[in-house]
Amino acid sequence: MFSLRTKLILFMSMLTIFIGILSCLFFLIHSKSQQEEALKKLGTSLVMQLAQDSEVKHALNYTQSAFLDAPIKRVQTLDMEEEIGYCRISNIKSVIIEEKAPWISVRMKEIPMRHDYQNPDVQLTHRKITSSGETFYDFSIPVVEKQTFSEEAFAAQLLGEIPAKAEQKILGFVQIGLSPHKLNERIHRSILRSIIPMGLSIVLGGICITFFFTKYFVSPIRHMASITLDIAKGNLTRTVDIHSRDEIGQLSLSFNQMTKSLKASYDEKEKIMAQLRENVNNLSNANKELVRINEQLNEAQERLVRSEKLAVVGKLASGVGHELRNPLGAIRNALFIIKKKRGNTRISNDVQKFNQLVEIVEKETDRSIKIVNDLLGFSRTAKPAVSPTNIRSIIESSLSRLKIPDKINKVVQVENTLPLVPVDANQIEQVFINLVQNAMDAMPKGGWLTVHAQRENNFLAITITDTGCGIPDTIKNKIFDPLFTTKPKGIGLGLAISSNIIQRHEGSIDLKSKEGEGTSFIIKLPIIKT
Amino acid sequence: MIEKYLKQHCLQIFTVFWFILAFLFQISFLSPQIFAKENTVVIIQSQQIAAYSEAIKGFEKGCKGKNISIKAIYNLNGDADEGKRIIQNIKDNKLKPDLILAVGVLAATLVKEQFTDVPIIFCMVINHKRFNLQGANITGISSEVSVEDQFAILKELLGAHKNVGVIYDPMKTGKIISEADVVAKRLEFYLIKTKITSENEVASALKNMIGKIDALWMIPDSTVITKNSLNVLSKTILEHRLPTFCTSDAIVKAGAALVSVSPDYTYTGLQAARMAQTLLNNPSTTSLGITQPDKLKLTLNTQTAEIIGVNLASFQSHPDVVLYP
Numbered sequence: 074m075f076s077l078r079t080k081l082i083l084f085m086s087m088l089t090i091f092i093g094i095l096s097c098l099f100f101l102i103h104s105k106s107q108q109e110e111a112l113k114k115l116g117t118s119l120v121m122q123l124a125q126d127s128e129v130k131h132a133l134n135y136t137q138s139a140f141l142d143a144p145i146k147r148v149q150t151l152d153m154e155e156e157i158g159y160c161r162i163s164n165i166k167s168v169i170i171e172e173k174a175p176w177i178s179v180r181m182k183e184i185p186m187r188h189d190y191q192n193p194d195v196q197l198t199h200r201k202i203t204s205s206g207e208t209f210y211d212f213s214i215p216v217v218e219k220q221t222f223s224e225e226a227f228a229a230q231l232l233g234e235i236p237a238k239a240e241q242k243i244l245g246f247v248q249i250g251l252s253p254h255k256l257n258e259r260i261h262r263s264i265l266r267s268i269i270p271m272g273l274s275i276v277l278g279g280i281c282i283t284f285f286f287t288k289y290f291v292s293p294i295r296h297m298a299s300i301t302l303d304i305a306k307g308n309l310t311r312t313v314d315i316h317s318r319d320e321i322g323q324l325s326l327s328f329n330q331m332t333k334s335l336k337a338s339y340d341e342k343e344k345i346m347a348q349l350r351e352n353v354n355n356l357s358n359a360n361k362e363l364v365r366i367n368e369q370l371n372e373a374q375e376r377l378v379r380s381e382k383l384a385v386v387g388k389l390a391s392g393v394g395h396e397l398r399n400p401l402g403a404i405r406n407a408l409f410i411i412k413k414k415r416g417n418t419r420i421s422n423d424v425q426k427f428n429q430l431v432e433i434v435e436k437e438t439d440r441s442i443k444i445v446n447d448l449l450g451f452s453r454t455a456k457p458a459v460s461p462t463n464i465r466s467i468i469e470s471s472l473s474r475l476k477i478p479d480k481i482n483k484v485v486q487v488e489n490t491l492p493l494v495p496v497d498a499n500q501i502e503q504v505f506i507n508l509v510q511n512a513m514d515a516m517p518k519g520g521w522l523t524v525h526a527q528r529e530n531n532f533l534a535i536t537i538t539d540t541g542c543g544i545p546d547t548i549k550n551k552i553f554d555p556l557f558t559t560k561p562k563g564i565g566l567g568l569a570i571s572s573n574i575i576q577r578h579e580g581s582i583d584l585k586s587k588e589g590e591g592t593s594f595i596i597k598l599p600i601i602k603t
Numbered sequence: 604m605i606e607k608y609l610k611q612h613c614l615q616i617f618t619v620f621w622f623i624l625a626f627l628f629q630i631s632f633l634s635p636q637i638f639a640k641e642n643t644v645v646i647i648q649s650q651q652i653a654a655y656s657e658a659i660k661g662f663e664k665g666c667k668g669k670n671i672s673i674k675a676i677y678n679l680n681g682d683a684d685e686g687k688r689i690i691q692n693i694k695d696n697k698l699k700p701d702l703i704l705a706v707g708v709l710a711a712t713l714v715k716e717q718f719t720d721v722p723i724i725f726c727m728v729i730n731h732k733r734f735n736l737q738g739a740n741i742t743g744i745s746s747e748v749s750v751e752d753q754f755a756i757l758k759e760l761l762g763a764h765k766n767v768g769v770i771y772d773p774m775k776t777g778k779i780i781s782e783a784d785v786v787a788k789r790l791e792f793y794l795i796k797t798k799i800t801s802e803n804e805v806a807s808a809l810k811n812m813i814g815k816i817d818a819l820w821m822i823p824d825s826t827v828i829t830k831n832s833l834n835v836l837s838k839t840i841l842e843h844r845l846p847t848f849c850t851s852d853a854i855v856k857a858g859a860a861l862v863s864v865s866p867d868y869t870y871t872g873l874q875a876a877r878m879a880q881t882l883l884n885n886p887s888t889t890s891l892g893i894t895q896p897d898k899l900k901l902t903l904n905t906q907t908a909e910i911i912g913v914n915l916a917s918f919q920s921h922p923d924v925v926l927y928p
Contacts, residue, residue: 225649225681225709227825228729230833232654232868233853 078291082283089279097272104263108256109210115156116212116251119148123162123247124214133164133216133245141170148249158209158252159184164245177252179203184211184250201250209250218242293321297328309336379554383573386555389448398445405438447566457497457577464491464526464533464598467498471505472524480519487526494533494598500574501598507567508537508594514560515541515592532580533600538593544586552584619720623886641672642883645693645700647714649707650681654853654868658706658727661872662879669880674700679709686710690717702879711736711743722882722889726875727868729823731893732778742878743893744871748850748864750779750786752899753820756864757848760913761818763791768816770797770808772826779822805832806839813843821849821860833859844911852902856927861907866896867923874898900925 075083123129123144132140141162149157159173159181171181183203201211293315303311309332313325411431465487477483505524512522520540527534544552551557553572558565575582579599586592646662648655663673677693679686690713693700703723705711711725712734725736726744736743757767767787771780780796787794795816797808805827812819819840821828828836828851837859840847847860855863874897882888900923908915918924 224825225707227828228708228727229650229652229681230830231729231823231828231851231853232652232727233851233856 076291077294078287081287081291082280085283085287086276086280089283090276092279093272093276096275097268100268100271101260101264104268105260108259108263109253112156112210112251112253112256115152116210116249119151119157120212120214120247120249122151123148123160123249124216129162129216129247130218130244132169133162136164136166136169138169145170145172154255156251156255157249158207159248159250161186161248162245163248165243169245174252177207179205179207179209184209184248186246186248208253210253211248211250213246213248215246216244218244290321293317293325297325300328304332304335309339375550382555383569386448393445393448397441398449401438401442401445405435405442408435408438444564447564447570457500457574459495459497459578461493462496462498462501464494464496464501464535467496467502468505468524468526468535470498471502471509474502474506475509475513477509477513477522478519481513481516482519482521484521484523485525486523488528491526491528491533492600494600496578496598497574501578504571504574504596505535505537507571508596511567512537512539512541512592515539515543520591528600529597531600532597535596535598536593537596538591540591543588543590543592544584545588549584549586553582641670642701643672643674643698644702644704644879645674646676646704646706647679647690647693647710648676649679649686649709649711651678655706655727657868658872658875659704661869661874662704662876663872664869665873665876666879669876671702671876671879671883674698679707679713681709683709683713686713690714694718701883704875704879708734715741722879724875724878724882726871730776730779733775736893738890740889741893742882742891744866744874744878745893745895746866746871747823747895748866748899749895750783751790753848753850753864754783754786754790754792756862756901757792757818757820758790759917760848760862761846764793765817766793766795766815767818767820768795768797768809768812769820769822770799770805770812770827771822771824772800773798774800775826776822776824783820799826802826802829802832805829806835809836809839813839813845816845819845819847821847821851821854823850828854833857841907841910846911846913852900852925855902855904855907858904858907858927861904861911861913862918863902864899865902867898867900870898871896898923902927904928 126144126147128140128144132138132144145160148160155174157174158177159179160170161168161172161181161184162170163186168186173179173181183205184201201209203209293313296315297313300311300313312329312332315322315325408431412435468485468487472483472485509522509524516522516539521538523536523538525536525538548557548559553568554565555569556565557569572582575596575598581597583595583597584592585595644666646659648659659676666673677689679689686709694717700721703714703718703721705714705723705725706727708728708731711723711728711731714723714725715736715738719738719740722740722742723738724742724744725731727746728734728736728743729746731743731745731747757765769780769783771777773780780794784794795812797812799805799808809819819836821836833854836847837857839845840859846862848862848864849855849860850863850865851860852863852865854860874894878891878894881891901918901921902925903915903918904927905915906928919926
């Protein structure tokens with residue numbers, strides 16, 4: 074949720090604030106104790122000065138308050154900050170003088186006198202809080218008649234006795250009360266002028282240092298993060314440009330090495346991938362080539378098979394045709410003579426039946442002759458005798474040779490500007506007859522027969538379309554094979570002969586058919602250049 | 604100062620001495636009765652304490668039957684101002700004493716300042732070297748016990764090769780310590796010294812020493828030995844069972860130390876009386892110098908020994924042994 078830098082800044086700031094507060098507290102306590110110590114020293118020195126003053130001793134000896142004016146003034150001059158709240162000097166009999174500062178509201182009665190100086194453990198200083206709530210540092214000391222010679226006191230101690238104190242005569246007491254109001258003022262001043270600025274400078278300085286420190290510390294990491302993102306996106310050329318000798322420097326060095334090796338392996342992978350892609354392309358091309366060659370091979374094989382078939386059929390047809398045509402012609406001639414003679418002579422009752430038979434023989438003989446003619450036509454190998462021919466005339470001649478039933482609507486669409494084509498008019502007419510005959514056979518219940526001729530680049534395209542039963546896909550590739558037929562009385566040579574003729578004209582014949590909708594045969598013939 | 608004084612009044616002194624000698628020379632032949640004339644001695648004590656009284660008693664005892672009359676005993680009450688007044692009074696008195704016995708440092712220093720023409724014998728002055736108590740008319744009995752004597756006792760008590768701690772103020776007792784360094788080395792003791800400059804440092808100095816030392820040597824140093832520090836020292840010593848030796852029988856009596864070697868105060872008085880006699884009998888001799896006390900006493904605290912766990916059997920047969928409590 075928070076960035077590393079924010080977390081660091083937050084943590085360090087909290088720590089700095091904590092340290093700042095602790096330092097302030099420490100200095101406050103220290104300053105307070107120092108001020109108190111200074112106050113105690115001042116009080117002690119003032120009270121000692123009074124107690125050792127010979128005039129004070131005189132005043133106490135003779136109970137003369139007049140002698141006290143000068144010593145008290147001397148002490149007051151030493152109290153430059155006006156911290157003396159009250160002063161009391163008394164001898165054994167009575168209080169000689171009692172003075173209090175005008176700004177002190179406490180009554181002197183509230184401040185008890187001390188008489189317990191015989192107790193050696195008694196402290197010189199007392200912190201007093203009066204009933205009116207004012208606080209004083211009370212300093213009391215007895216005024217003794219004489220002073221002890223310190224080396225003698227030491228000697229007495231070492232030699233076993235401390236007689237001096239017992240013999241010291243106490244003349245009276247000096248009591249001074251110092252008010253801590255100046256001390257408090259000084260402490261407040263110190264808080265405002267030193268402690269708070271110090272705390273603030275520690276906190277602000279700490280935060281500033283943390284800010285810059287974290288910037289220095291985190292920015293390389295952030296920089297590396299952005300570079301990592303770039304690298305993740307694929308830009309492997311990025312490197313971290315940090316040259317410090319610390320852990321960050323080591324990290325950046327390792328990072329750069331990692332990026333370098335990553336780039337090397339990425340380049341290697343790309344190289345392999347490119348090679349693979351090239352191989353795949355090559356393979357794909359080779360495959361395509363193979364498929365094409367295979368198709369060519371299949372086609373060639375098919376053509377070879379067909380050629381072989383055609384050759385065999387051609388040979389057969391040639392032989393059979395020659396052998397059969399002559400006898401069939403003789404039979405026909407004979408039948409002609411028989412028929413002629415029958416009209417002149419009345420033979421018997423069976424004449425009707427005889428006629429029927431003769432007609433059958435004639436019809437079948439015609440049919441046989443046609444078959445033989447077809448076979449012979451098919452077997453013909455000679456080149457067509459081409460001459461520039463108007464295709465319209467061939468179409469019309471073909472259609473006129475056939476008896477088209479009325480239930481079939483004939484449409485002929487031939488462009489007027491069609492060029493002449495170099496064809497053998499008889500052979501092409503046979504092709505058209507074959508195709509139109511097939512179309513009529515496909516439409517026993519009637520339909521539309523369309524013949525359409527147009528120029529397509531260097532070819533002339535003639536399309537013969539019917540709306541008949543159509544050719545199933547399974548037999549489409551066999552339709553031009555010789556001896557293949559779907560008709561009960563066909564011998565399967567019409568389309569084979571047509572295809573053969575067109576091929577000899579260096580043209581092409583194609584088939585488009587959909588079962589139940591109809592069939593179109595498209596013949597393309599090369600155009601002669603005029 | 605004395606030398607300066609001597610130089611300035613050389614002729615007068617010489618004349619006085621000449622007359623005195625001539626007078627003495629004459630009367631020694633003319634009247635033996637004059638010899639029998641009582642010598643007067645004034646005793647000035649710094650303050651009224653038992654130790655000084657013992658010494659004075661010893662002196663009085665020593666003077667009995669020796670034709671020495673103690674004219675007066677003055678007590679300075681430990682007060683320098685009062686002391687000066689008293690001595691001024693003695694000086695103003697027309698009857699000048701033949702000899703003055705100063706007991707204690709205050710008396711000794713004040714008498715030395717005021718009297719240059721009367722033989723002075725001082726005693727019971729602790730660390731007399733610090734107060735420059737030397738002069739043509741000054742004879743003294745040191746109240747110090749030599750460092751060697753003290754370490755000899757310690758060796759007898761604990762054996763050699765011990766770490767001995769000592770706290771001192773170099774301003775006051777630095778000389779004793781430099782002397783002690785040599786003696787300790789000779790007697791095979793290791794002296795562990797801690798310097799202090801005020802009595803407030805005593806407690807911490809002692810605390811730092813505990814664990815490093817086998818015995819504590821308390822030397823007569825007014826910075827180290829004060830009323831407050833004695834309490835601290837006493838407590839710590841007993842708490843850590845630290846054998847402590849010193850030169851103050853009072854400290855041993857109080858239980859703060861185990862053993863002390865100190866002069867016998869009465870005998871010091873007797874020794875002073877003997878010296879007074881010599882001086883008075885030989886008027887030409889005005890000073891006998893400063894001598895060591897003739898007789899020392901060993902003070903032991905059996906209770907402390909029991910707490911610390913030190914066997915004092917061998918010491919009980921010693922002559923001049925005082926046992927407390």
